[in-house]
Amino acid sequence: MKYDSLERYRDIVDDYAAMIDALERPLPVTGWANPLKTSIAELLERFDAAGVAYRPLVWKPDGFRFTGPEMMNPGRRIEYLLGHYQIQEEAAMLPVALLGPKPGDRIVDLCAAPGNKTAQIAVLANNRGTIVANDRSPTRMRAIRNTLDRLGIVNVVMTNHDAANFHTPSQRYDSVLADVPCSCEGTSRKNGDALNDAVEETVERIGRSQRAILERAFRICRPGGRVVYSTCTYAPEENEEVIQDVLERIPFEPIWVDCNVEGFAASPGLTTWGARDFNPSMAKTIRVWPHQNDTGGFFVAAWDKPERW
């Protein structure tokens, strides 16, 4: 009953029973050290001294997973209050890892709220360059502000605009993150309401927006720059189908980036769904199923824009 809406994925999950089993468990609490204020070594030293139980993330040197009682209130520790670490779901850390921000870059996060990925970008850019945090919702922008302030981030420009109609900049962006609004099925371990039978309606409603945002991302990225598309849903209609449709509309073939990250298990994106075949390079995108790394569900795709565009 509870997982009826996931039945349609049974044939594309490597181990459906393991996935359902994972969905029954609480979502682990993970985070990363903020190098603007401390180092992962210093942070873990403080955790050790305070008896905080954790284990490092295999694929992300500055990441960790709480394994003790701090899981219940990770935001109450002094290190959190002072911005020495940020809480973020492990799978949600992937898009920025693939974006690869560098100091001095001009980067836009088109759908930024609540701001975790913007913060990740700003920190990796070492508080340099221009990081634009855009979100359509003015009320959700407050969450971005709070996160940036606590972490000591100064290089972010906040804008409040429809991502699908984001202005073409005078100087195109070095990279663009399109972490688009979605049906959020992959967040069911922290939000039980995320799974319902209305996914198809949601897909219909937001599909146009997802396509428009991804197309816009390609347009405002500079030649040679990078575009990352991500969702927290399993629905191929919001992932591979969106990408296929957009790639058929834009006037260039982007260079596909292999999204596999060493130390983090994932499945390749689908090259076929129902009656539809996709670009074979779709296998370079990744689907993250909850049981593979004990995370939420996620999808990530990345491309480099050809130099001549």
Add this chain to the structure above:
Amino acid sequence: MAKEQFEKALITLTWEDTPSVVGVIAQWFGIPMAFFEDYRILRANPKTLNIVNADTSPEQRPEPQSIGMPFLHTDMAVPKLTQPASLWLGPLCTRNIVNLDRARAAAYLARATVALEPADLVECDGTGYVMVRCEGLSLGLAFRHRNAVMDLVSMVPKAWALNADVDPF
């Protein structure tokens, strides 16, 4: 970034002279002025100045709602560093620092006024705004009144405060 490009982008925001804004703060807390060379100050709204890295180049459209970090509250008798700016600059401070033990630090974070002891004031020779530290961590600003120098008035904003029953250590 070209200064003209940046200024052109800021339709509703205006620049301040960075050294004159940060000079008093740098002197009071013993922060090297050189630290601020990579940053610029702008007026975000009538009450607040923001600080931003000097190589930022925002676009005119969409119009920025905010640039950089809230830095200084200017709508008070003595301008006060914002909480994010206090936490950011705290580790750089070399004077007017008050050191608290954990119990009083927790009370300070819960916005209580705490009683000082002479040993807390080894790095503090002034009244007015002081930086609060505990075990090397900078926690934010407090105020020492001239006529009650052994009382430390917490300046932790309500939105950043802890409940009194929370032990953050």
